[in-house]
Amino acid sequence: MKIGELSRRTGVSRRSLRYYEEQGLLMPERLPSGYREYGEGTVATVRRIQILLSAGLGTSVIAEILPCTIDETVVLTGQCQELLDGLAQERARMTAAIDDMTAARDILDNLIGRPLTA
Structure with missing residues (x-):
């Protein structure tokens, strides 16, 4: 095609x-x-x-x-098992970034008088 x-x-x-x-x-x-x-x-x-x-x-x-x-x-596939460690590290980096953004959003919510979200 x-x-x-x-x-x-x-x-x-x-x-x-x-x-x-x-x-x-x-x-x-x-x-x-x-x-x-x-x-x-x-x-x-x-x-x-x-x-x-x-x-x-x-x-x-x-x-x-x-x-x-x-x-x-x-x-x-099982052929690329070594990639799993790198992907796990990338996932951990993303999780840390999400946690940082959530904390920043909570601070902003507090500053503008919105209730904190769970």
């Missing part, structure tokens, strides 16, 4: 798909005409990329994780 069809089927812009290719996340075949040709499995790959991006991961981390995923729910 061409990039336009992949864009329509995934809801991801052509520009983003080209960016994913630049980052090594997608590797379409190049036709003699220069057009990109994507296989059917690319639709699922793009969906996995979107899920991982929404989890707050950068494209360099996604490039490492992507070969270790087996379905659209982004389940890691």
